[in-house]
Amino acid sequence: MMDSLGSFAVLLALTACAYAFLAGILAHVKKQAILGATARRAGVTIFPTLSVAMACLWGLFLTDDFSIAYVANHSNRDLPVLYKFAALWSGQEGSLLFWSWILSGYMFFVLLRHREEGELRPLAGVILAGVQLFFLILNAFIVSPFRVLAEVAPDGATRPFVPADGRGLNPLLQYPEMVLHPPTLYLGYVGFSVPFAFALAALITRSPGERWIHVTRRWTMIAWGFLTLGILMGAHWAYAVLGWGGYWAWDPVENASFMPWLTGTAFLHSVMMQERRGMLKVWNVWLVFITFLLCIFGTFLTRSGVVSSVHAFAQSPIGHWFVGFLMLVFAVCLFFFARRRDYLRSEHRLEAVLSREASFLFNNLVLLAACFAVLWGTLFPVISEAVTGSKVSVGPPFFNRVNIPIFLFLLLLTGVGPLLAWRRTSWESLKRNFTYPTLVGGATGGILFASGVRDLYALMAFALSAFVTVTIVSEFYRGARVIRTQTGRTWVQALLELTLRNTRRYGGYIVHFGIVVLFIGVAGSAFEKEREMEMPVGATLELGRYAVTLKERKQGETPNYIYERLTLEVRRGDKPLTTLEPERRLYKASEQPLTKVTIHSGWREDLYVYFAGVNPETGVPIIHAYVNPLVRWVWIGGGIVLLGTLLALHPGRRPVKVAVSERVSARAKEVAYAKGD
Amino acid sequence: MRRAIDGRWRALLFLGALMVVPSLGRAQEPESAVVEERVARLGKKLLCLCGCNQILVECNHRNCPFSGPAIATLRQAVRRYESDDLAIQAMIQQYGTAVLAAPPAQGFNLAAWITPFAATAGGLALIAVLLRRWSRRWAAAPATEATLPEDPAWRERVRREIEKELGGLS
Numbered sequence: 001m002m003d004s005l006g007s008f009a010v011l012l013a014l015t016a017c018a019y020a021f022l023a024g025i026l027a028h029v030k031k032q033a034i035l036g037a038t039a040r041r042a043g044v045t046i047f048p049t050l051s052v053a054m055a056c057l058w059g060l061f062l063t064d065d066f067s068i069a070y071v072a073n074h075s076n077r078d079l080p081v082l083y084k085f086a087a088l089w090s091g092q093e094g095s096l097l098f099w100s101w102i103l104s105g106y107m108f109f110v111l112l113r114h115r116e117e118g119e120l121r122p123l124a125g126v127i128l129a130g131v132q133l134f135f136l137i138l139n140a141f142i143v144s145p146f147r148v149l150a151e152v153a154p155d156g157a158t159r160p161f162v163p164a165d166g167r168g169l170n171p172l173l174q175y176p177e178m179v180l181h182p183p184t185l186y187l188g189y190v191g192f193s194v195p196f197a198f199a200l201a202a203l204i205t206r207s208p209g210e211r212w213i214h215v216t217r218r219w220t221m222i223a224w225g226f227l228t229l230g231i232l233m234g235a236h237w238a239y240a241v242l243g244w245g246g247y248w249a250w251d252p253v254e255n256a257s258f259m260p261w262l263t264g265t266a267f268l269h270s271v272m273m274q275e276r277r278g279m280l281k282v283w284n285v286w287l288v289f290i291t292f293l294l295c296i297f298g299t300f301l302t303r304s305g306v307v308s309s310v311h312a313f314a315q316s317p318i319g320h321w322f323v324g325f326l327m328l329v330f331a332v333c334l335f336f337f338a339r340r341r342d343y344l345r346s347e348h349r350l351e352a353v354l355s356r357e358a359s360f361l362f363n364n365l366v367l368l369a370a371c372f373a374v375l376w377g378t379l380f381p382v383i384s385e386a387v388t389g390s391k392v393s394v395g396p397p398f399f400n401r402v403n404i405p406i407f408l409f410l411l412l413l414t415g416v417g418p419l420l421a422w423r424r425t426s427w428e429s430l431k432r433n434f435t436y437p438t439l440v441g442g443a444t445g446g447i448l449f450a451s452g453v454r455d456l457y458a459l460m461a462f463a464l465s466a467f468v469t470v471t472i473v474s475e476f477y478r479g480a481r482v483i484r485t486q487t488g489r490t491w492v493q494a495l496l497e498l499t500l501r502n503t504r505r506y507g508g509y510i511v512h513f514g515i516v517v518l519f520i521g522v523a524g525s526a527f528e529k530e531r532e533m534e535m536p537v538g539a540t541l542e543l544g545r546y547a548v549t550l551k552e553r554k555q556g557e558t559p560n561y562i563y564e565r566l567t568l569e570v571r572r573g574d575k576p577l578t579t580l581e582p583e584r585r586l587y588k589a590s591e592q593p594l595t596k597v598t599i600h601s602g603w604r605e606d607l608y609v610y611f612a613g614v615n616p617e618t619g620v621p622i623i624h625a626y627v628n629p630l631v632r633w634v635w636i637g638g639g640i641v642l643l644g645t646l647l648a649l650h651p652g653r654r655p656v657k658v659a660v661s662e663r664v665s666a667r668a669k670e671v672a673y674a675k676g677d
Numbered sequence: 678m679r680r681a682i683d684g685r686w687r688a689l690l691f692l693g694a695l696m697v698v699p700s701l702g703r704a705q706e707p708e709s710a711v712v713e714e715r716v717a718r719l720g721k722k723l724l725c726l727c728g729c730n731q732i733l734v735e736c737n738h739r740n741c742p743f744s745g746p747a748i749a750t751l752r753q754a755v756r757r758y759e760s761d762d763l764a765i766q767a768m769i770q771q772y773g774t775a776v777l778a779a780p781p782a783q784g785f786n787l788a789a790w791i792t793p794f795a796a797t798a799g800g801l802a803l804i805a806v807l808l809r810r811w812s813r814r815w816a817a818a819p820a821t822e823a824t825l826p827e828d829p830a831w832r833e834r835v836r837r838e839i840e841k842e843l844g845g846l847s
Contacts, residue, residue, distance in 0.1 A: 358808055362804065368800070384786060387785050393724045
């Protein structure tokens with residue numbers, strides 16, 4: 001019943017979507033407002049219709065309906081309810097339906113809001129319907145999650161088959177963060193469809209003014225924020241679950257999420273040049289297009305089996321569908337760009353090399369270079385095999401060697417850019433703004449070198465982090481000082497007022513500070529220590545400041561899995577610090593093993609321990625331990641980035657009268673300058 | 678005669694034992710440590726090919742069909758060859774170039790290393806050329822319509838922003 005209702009809902013959504021797309025195009029071409037209104041309403045209905053399909057699929061999981069192939073392959077009776085809920089997006093079919101549902105949610109929101117966008121909104125709705133159409137065709141006909149499980153009888157006939165229990169959810173996904181990581185990542189990926197739709201609609205309609213760029217920037221920031229959260233959660237999951245001691249391995253699936261993040265970041269910077277100076281319009285439009293194309297490309301990478309990855313979906317027949325869709329989208333973008341490129345002519349030219357505009361250009365180049373390096377490394381095995389016939393691998397050593405210098409340069413620009421003035425920066429201003437940051441950065445590097453740090457990249461990362469931090473602090477200090485002088489408020493009040501007065505600018509600085517903190521955390525990996533040891537009960541492993549003693553070895557069982565647990569006493573110096581309990585599990589339904597990592601996290605470093613295995617000859621457990629310095633700062637930095645993003649999204653407070661009069665007078669001066677007075 | 682030969686042999690054996698036993702005793706522990714250090718170091722240049730994309734010595738999959746035997750092969754290669762390059766070469770012969778964690782910087786694979794930096798350098802050069810051209814144009818023709826502050830679009834924007842800000846105050 002529920003499977004039929006779910007299938008029907010998907011088909012109904014597909015019909016509504018096809019109507020919204022075709023009628024929307026017709027309404028735009030023929031300028032028929034009533035037809036356009038019906039197309040909009042059809043677009044709005046997709047979200048509630050697909051919500052019914054989602055509810056049906058969740059219902060099938062929660063009622064253990066193993067007659068449905070997707071449920072039987074991704075769940076089992078003893079799976080905790082939370083994971084039954086998350087099992088919906090654990091496989092190809094369900095995750096594609098989930099993708100469509102999120103897209104329909106965004107579409108619903110866009111079609112009900114943005115009334116002030118005039119011609120732009122209906123056309124953006126049509127473009128979103130076009131994207132949605134592709135995914136709904138896949139949901140309805142190619143990879144439906146509502147297919148019934150069947151077996152072939154000896155007489156050759158096919159008949160329904162209901163197994164006693166399902167095959168269970170992949171143990172790696174049975175982790176609380178995995179309930180949130182895919183939705184946030186998808187909200188990011190799919191979210192980039194909205195700026196894409198607005199950018200393409202603006203190009204098609206030659207939308208006057210800059211309204212479209214404001215809408216696009218805002219939506220990009222929302223999608224970017226979700227993607228950042230999704231990537232961070234994925235990194236934390238990899239750290240806490242996969243047990244290889246790190247949080248980023250340059251896996252093709254990780255790379256697939258990182259590439260649109262980089263181009264989205266580039267857009268969020270270069271869009272300011274269009275807003276303020278009417279420059280880089282072609283560049284911005286293509287950045288939005290490329291970001292969307294990279295989202296689709298990432299989906300293709302993870303679902304086609306083109307590259308191998310520990311958390312990619314198995315090889316499936318949908319790869320060529322994505323290639324076709326990518327080519328079609330690219331062709332459409334190229335076509336309208338060729339037809340409308342006169343509309344994208346810059347209003348101004350760059351006036352000086354030492355200017356904010358030039359720093360944005362470099363920032364964009366570096367972000368795109370990083371994106372290209374990641375794309376190149378991800379695809380090189382395929383390219384090399386096609387050219388030479390022999391397969392090569394491109395793993396973390398390649399990505400680290402290529403990307404670390406690029407990211408260090410980017411970190412430098414993070415500090416330099418905001419201190420340069422728009423249009424032109426004088427040498428005096430350069431000296432004034434950069435003296436202290438450069439001194440502090442240099443001193444930090446010198447102190448670390450004197451204290452024995454010899455890793456060049458780590459030294460540079462710490463020195464540049466100090467440099468950027470001082471530039472950010474000085475920006476807040478200068479602004480707050482002006483407010484204090486004018487209003488007599490306290491420093492805290494002045495800082496708050498300053499931040500709320502221009503949330504976009506100061507939110508951006510907070511994002512930059514978060515990136516600095518994140519870099520500090522990443523630089524800590526240069527000082528990682530590890531050790532593996534066979535440990536009978538009573539044995540002690542010593543690593544860094546820690547002594548880990550195996551106290552107990554225990555076996556047990558839950559309804560979901562069988563486990564072998566080690567109780568480890570951790571001491572630091574003479575003092576007992578904590579008890580860690582790493583486990584090895586065997587999940588009953590899937591018969592898949594899992595190693596449960598245990599981490600003692602601190603501000604300075606993490607002690608990361610996992611149960612690596614058992615010596616087959618002696619039966620003695622093997623413990624692998626790492627000391628990972630500064631990892632906590634990676635998560636804190638990520639949190640600060642998200643906080644800054646939220647702040648930048650906040651509309652901000654209108655300036656107080658005193659400050660406004662100053663701003664207005666500054667504007668008036670500009671007008672006077674424009675008049676030549 | 679026989680006794681003399683036996684005596685010489687015994688003496689030789691004794692001398693040999695004197696030379697070998699202490700050296701064995703001295704070398705036994707360090708040799709194993711050196712081998713393990715080399716295995717750990719070279720293993721970080723190799724990839725597990727079970728599909729996990731992890732560094733060979735960091736693969737933590739229980740009963741991994743690849744990493745266990747491959748690490749054993751690496752250990753043998755390290756014992757056999759004093760040179761790290763030869764040990765890595767032995768691994769390539771056994772498992773193909775795919776076992777390397779990064780493409781070798783030779784032949785077509787050199788492109789993997791050069792291309793990202795070449796693209797970045799090309800982009801930087803392009804931006805430098807554009808910046809120079811634009812700033813020269815600005816310097817040479819400061820009174821062009823597009824760059825003058827009297828540009829109507831610029832003036833209109835200033836007017837709108839002032840209106841917006843003043844509107845917010847009223």
